[in-house]
Amino acid sequence: MRPSTVADVVKEKGGVCRSRELMGRGASSDDLRRAVAADAVLRVREGVYALPEAEPSVVVAALHGGESACASALRRLGIWVLEPQQRSHVWVGPRGRAHPHPGCACVTHRDAGTSAFGVVGVVQALVQVERCLGGEAFFAAFESAWRLGLLSTAMRAEVRASLPARHRWLVDIARPSADSGLESIVRLRLHRLGIPMVSQAWIDDVGRVDFLIDGMLVLEIDGKENHARPEQRHRDLLRDASAAARGYETLRFDYAMVLYSWPVVERAVLARLEVIRSRRTR
Ligand SMILES: [Zn+2]
Ligand SMILES: [Zn+2]
Structure with a gap:
């Protein structure tokens, strides 16, 4: 498989994917090595490849073993998040393994579901913020997302239903x-x-x-x-x-x-x- 074809498959998978997915499409280990040498893709870690232009937060999340989540997922959409340190938040799923990497200061999330690579959706990210950074940070992020037109009525209801009962009132007093x-x-x-x-x-x-x-x-x-x-x-x-x-x-x-x-x-x-x-x- 040519380096450019390897890159096309990674692109199709959302910019980051596992070598076994590439091999499932007919790429050999030699093809992957050549694609890396030609700068068509970059090797994130053992068995994980990304496009060179993949978003940094997505690459860090893949390096760590999952999806960009919580505050990281919201910030990339321009949503305001109260977190001065701006850490990387990564969702690895309930049984996923967090991979330590050089300079790792990631916050690992283990809520339910099957994580892959990429970025979690806005609803899941907002619910993660409530648990991770508290009600106040959640409230500000929720209002910011709503103001940006990123939350439909159905999505707002979904967020509310996913919050612990003691914080649902925050959705009720929020405005766009x-x-x-x-x-x-x-x-x-x-x-x-x-x-x-x-x-x-x-x-x-x-x-x-x-x-x-x-x-x-x-x-x-x-x-x-x-x-x-x-x-x-x-x-x-x-x-x-x-x-x-x-x-x-x-x-x-x-x-x-x-x-x-x-x-x-x-x-x-x-x-x-x-x-x-x-x-x-x-
Ligand atoms: Zn990390
Ligand atoms: Zn978090």
């Missing part, structure tokens, strides 16, 4: 409108504190704000990217001043504050709310 994963996290935490809020509220002269609490307190969550630029900083200050002119108070938090200094954020919101509410009852 969150602007960023960070916003999802903040909304969930405020919800847990029993603080009623309107997301993406409209204020004349200001525009849309991330959250409006008690019709008076504006919360703005600055994502990682844009807000450091001088022109964006200017726009933010202008918005805050316009909101103040209309009698609103603005609290602005960034990525690091939400993720690493939440108690400070929480105290600030609660303290401002107390002042606003006591003013009203006076």
Whole structure:
């Protein structure tokens, strides 16, 4: 079998496959060696071959012995996942063997089903995130996937049914409108504190704000990217001043504050709310 034909078979199998599948199609060990020497395919490990252009997360998963899963499977679709370390998550099935490899820091998943190579589906990956990274990370990833148009009604119901009972309510309060994963996290935490809020509220002269609490307190969550630029900083200050002119108070938090200094954020919101509410009852 010619090297290009070997590559065609690997491509047909989704970019990664076992030598026994190739041999089943008539390739000999010599054919495989020649295909590797000609750079038509690469040998991932003993008995596993991939296309040179295969996705890195898929190749790492194959090296480890399974499919790219959980946070890794979602990140490749552009879904926001709360996991600063960005580890490789691999599903090997309940009885699959995890193959240690140089530099391995993979998270091995062993939920039910028959794993092969490639990438798990969005529904399975979301359910894996709940178990692996917790309810909050699940919630943000779920809202992000929905916003990207990757979750039909049937898929959302399937995710809900696959969650443990104590986390199904997360699906019930999820929406497809969150602007960023960070916003999802903040909304969930405020919800847990029993603080009623309107997301993406409209204020004349200001525009849309991330959250409006008690019709008076504006919360703005600055994502990682844009807000450091001088022109964006200017726009933010202008918005805050316009909101103040209309009698609103603005609290602005960034990525690091939400993720690493939440108690400070929480105290600030609660303290401002107390002042606003006591003013009203006076
Ligand atoms: Zn590994
Ligand atoms: Zn995981």
